[in-house]
Amino acid sequence: MDVKPTIKKNNNITCNIAFTRYEIVKHVGEKIFGWKLSNDEEDEKWDILWTDCAVPPEKLAKMHPYQKINHFPGMYAISRKNYLAMNLSKLKKKFPNEYNFFPRSWLYPCDLNDLKLFMQNKKNCYLIVKPEASCQGRGIFLTKKLDSIDPNGRFVVQEYLNKPYLIENLKFDLRIYVLVAGCDPLRIFVHEDGLTRFATEEYSKPTQNNFEDMCMHLTNYAVNKNNPNFVHNEDPDDDDSGHKRSLQSTYDHLSEMGYDVEALKKSIDDSIIKTLCSIQPTLAHHYRSCQPEDTANAMCFEVLGFDVILDSKGRPYVLEVNHTPSFTTDSPLDWKIKKHVIRDALVLMNITSRERKAYLKKQKELILKRAVTGKLEKDSKEERQIKSNLLKQKRDRWEQKHLGSFRKIYPSESTEVYQKYINYANDMYQEWTGGNLAKSKKVLIQEKEKEREREREKIPRKVQSVKDVKEQKKHQIIEKNKDDEIMRTRCSSIPILVSPTETERPNNTVFERLSKPSIKKYKSSRAPIFPPLVYYDDNNKPINAKQLHPTARIINGYFDSKALINRNIGFKMMAPKVFQFVFEKNSDGQ
Numbered sequence: 001m002d003v004k005p006t007i008k009k010n011n012n013i014t015c016n017i018a019f020t021r022y023e024i025v026k027h028v029g030e031k032i033f034g035w036k037l038s039n040d041e042e043d044e045k046w047d048i049l050w051t052d053c054a055v056p057p058e059k060l061a062k063m064h065p066y067q068k069i070n071h072f073p074g075m076y077a078i079s080r081k082n083y084l085a086m087n088l089s090k091l092k093k094k095f096p097n098e099y100n101f102f103p104r105s106w107l108y109p110c111d112l113n114d115l116k117l118f119m120q121n122k123k124n125c126y127l128i129v130k131p132e133a134s135c136q137g138r139g140i141f142l143t144k145k146l147d148s149i150d151p152n153g154r155f156v157v158q159e160y161l162n163k164p165y166l167i168e169n170l171k172f173d174l175r176i177y178v179l180v181a182g183c184d185p186l187r188i189f190v191h192e193d194g195l196t197r198f199a200t201e202e203y204s205k206p207t208q209n210n211f212e213d214m215c216m217h218l219t220n221y222a223v224n225k226n227n228p229n230f231v232h233n234e235d236p237d238d239d240d241s242g243h244k245r246s247l248q249s250t251y252d253h254l255s256e257m258g259y260d261v262e263a264l265k266k267s268i269d270d271s272i273i274k275t276l277c278s279i280q281p282t283l284a285h286h287y288r289s290c291q292p293e294d295t296a297n298a299m300c301f302e303v304l305g306f307d308v309i310l311d312s313k314g315r316p317y318v319l320e321v322n323h324t325p326s327f328t329t330d331s332p333l334d335w336k337i338k339k340h341v342i343r344d345a346l347v348l349m350n351i352t353s354r355e356r357k358a359y360l361k362k363q364k365e366l367i368l369k370r371a372v373t374g375k376l377e378k379d380s381k382e383e384r385q386i387k388s389n390l391l392k393q394k395r396d397r398w399e400q401k402h403l404g405s406f407r408k409i410y411p412s413e414s415t416e417v418y419q420k421y422i423n424y425a426n427d428m429y430q431e432w433t434g435g436n437l438a439k440s441k442k443v444l445i446q447e448k449e450k451e452r453e454r455e456r457e458k459i460p461r462k463v464q465s466v467k468d469v470k471e472q473k474k475h476q477i478i479e480k481n482k483d484d485e486i487m488r489t490r491c492s493s494i495p496i497l498v499s500p501t502e503t504e505r506p507n508n509t510v511f512e513r514l515s516k517p518s519i520k521k522y523k524s525s526r527a528p529i530f531p532p533l534v535y536y537d538d539n540n541k542p543i544n545a546k547q548l549h550p551t552a553r554i555i556n557g558y559f560d561s562k563a564l565i566n567r568n569i570g571f572k573m574m575a576p577k578v579f580q581f582v583f584e585k586n587s588d589g590q
């Protein structure tokens with residue numbers, strides 16, 4: 001049922017749609033909200049940017065506080081199959097009875113031993129094998145034999161749920177639209193509208209004869225639409241026929257069959273919250289390191305597509321989370337449902353031009369003040385906290401009145417129940433990134449420093465001889481070695497929570513983590529850490545490095561960072577324009 005919101009059109013708002021291919025997004029922006037659309041990739045003067053790609057932290061770091069973007073940096077931690085499996089499995093180890101809403105999963109080849117053990121005990125069990133970074137059912141297959149999996153590939157392998165709930169003998173999955181409106185703290189909404197996608201061949205348990213029939217075992221629209229059996233839904237009001245139906249039609253069906261739909265929705269909501277709790281610290285870390293001054297917690301929002309399957313008892317399992325759920329509108333039903341979801345999400349995000357005007361006015365005042373006083377005024381921590389609380393209250397009021405067809409699932413009265421998952425995920429995140437180690441090192445150094453201070457206060461000052469200083473240095477080295485030893489013992493007492501086979505670190509995460517805080521560090525670092533790629537001689541003429549004598553070195557050489565940028569994207573942020581470095585002559589004098 002559509003709850004139509006009242007929307008005041010506002011052509012003072014610019015929505016950049018240069019990075020989206022979805023017509024429905026443009027339609028909602030222009031026709032429903034009356035916004036100006038900008039199709040210019042270079043244009044930075046937008047109020048809202050809707051993109052179909054993940055957002056790197058640098059993008060968020062460059063944004064003004066009034067701007068909004070439809071992704072959170074770090075959402076890959078659940079939107080990529082391997083990270084989702086990894087993150088949920090970690091929490092499952094700690095909370096086995098609470099994190100049991102997704103199929104048992106293994107990362108291949110990392111978890112091969114575990115997988116072999118599982119298969120030894122369950123002889124007739126089918127596995128579903130998914131390439132770790134694929135989508136739309138591409139490359140997915142069923143198997144009982146581990147040796148049929150490419151040993152050089154990287155997959156997520158799952159226990160195949162072979163007793164799904166069937167409607168008209170067909171397997172189906174539910175597409176639930178979830179709005180994450182803030183990450184620190186989390187704000188989560190679930191839309192009442194959604195889709196049910198059906199397989200196009202009647203279901204039977206996987207056997208030697210049918211395990212390759214993807215139109216029986218997969219419910220992806222992309223797979224099934226090519227089957228001649230596929231029936232398109234032509235009438236948006238007739239939402240319970242064809243192979244793509246509304247979510248509501250399935251709820252109605254389940255209700256008719258005597259299922260408690262409200263309990264089912266609660267159970268789905270619970271799985272969604274738990275999934276997001278598992279990565280809240282990752283999202284918050286990215287957000288805060290990119291926008292440390294932000295008080296509104298509203299610069300990013302994201303419409304996620306949760307794929308949920310029901311087993312024969314009507315129990316939901318989360319299969320996948322899509323960070324860019326398809327907003328293609330192949331049928332009138334698609335158009336209707338996706339329009340409602342996007343519209344209601346944008347209403348909830350309360351995009352106005354007031355914030356931009358207020359921000360620009362404040363910036364002007366600050367610049368003027370700075371010109372007079374020479375100081376840049378900044379809000380104190382307390383002031384920021386007060387502002388943040390006020391904004392939160394204002395936002396709560398807005399959201400309460402403008403839910404549309406969304407229901408708020410987090411925070412709620414039962415928020416406290418979920419805090420332990422976030423806390424644990426946070427501990428895991430600190431382990432992962434070495435945050436705990438850094439913290440305990442810092443604490444140890446501070447403790448030592450205080451101790452030394454106390455010692456110094458006790459001893460009356462006297463003039464030190466060279467011998468004394470040498471002795472003192474020696475003592476300091478011994479003390480440092482002791483500290484290191486303590487650190488080693490402390491670290492070894494930290495339980496290894498990630499098995500050695502699971503220690504794959506996402507490269508981009510490391511880069512993302514390094515990118516912002518490390519800019520200063522690398523700016524001041526010395527050139528030799530970079531490969532000398534292009535040099536200029538004293539007359540500023542470039543020298544081709546290949547033409548140089550192999551033993552030659554450059555005197556007063558210049559290093560061109562552009563070449564580096566092309567070669568190594570990882571240093572893009574860090575490389576200053578030009579490095580100058582002086583090299584000595586080689587011993588053979590060239």
Ligand code: ADP
Nearest residue numbers: 103135136137138158159160161218219220320
């Ligand atoms: P993709 O991103 O390629 O769509 P999914 O993980 O969503 O990959 O899987 C595609 C389809 O395969 C699902 O829509 C579902 O029908 C089926 N499927 C996936 N995992 C399982 C599972 N563990 N048990 C049963 N069916 C599954």
